[in-house]
Amino acid sequence: SDLDQRQPQPSPAETRFLQALDMIERKQYRAAIQYLNFAISAQPNVARYYLHRGIAHLKQGNAGMAKADFLQASRLEPNNAELMAEVRRWLQQVTTQQPVPVSSASRQTSQPQKVVPPSRKVESGGFWSRLFGIFGKKK
Incomplete structure (x- = not known):
């Protein structure tokens, strides 16, 4: 075990992180999340x-x-430009996956009357108010 001491071993957390990257590459996301x-x-x-x-x-x-994870990453290392660029890139993908894109929501505010089916409005309203609530509070 003396040999092990000479070579710096990655921490258990770092070992799990590397395993997780491997899992993500293999599209085994559930396992990656556990690691x-x-x-x-x-x-x-x-x-x-x-x-x-x-x-x-x-x-x-x-x-x-x-x-939530992307926002947490950006809170931990706001001065890490490379990380922040990654976070922004992925956050964009989060918002594009939502049923109501930002662009159409903002376009409707300029129209005299809203043409949104009520069911859709309730569903998206919760998400967007949560989204902007998070950004507003934590800035």
Whole structure:
């Protein structure tokens, strides 16, 4: 075991993170999330763990959890330009996956009357108010 001591071993969290990246590449997102949950519980302040867990959530179609992870990553390392560019790129994908795109929602405000079926409005209203609530509060 003396040999092991000389070579710096990656931390257990880092080991799980590398396994998670491998899982994401193989499209095994559920396993990736489990590895990343472990990494995050061991080292809760590593932004890239959240970034990649967000990616895995997004690939599973779970936009809400993905967005929460991306925002957490950006809170942890706001000065990491490379990370922030990644976060922004993925956050854009979160918002484009939503049923009502931002552009059409903003276009309707300029029209004298709204032409949105009520069921759709309720559904999207909750999401957008949550989205802007998060951005508004935490800036």
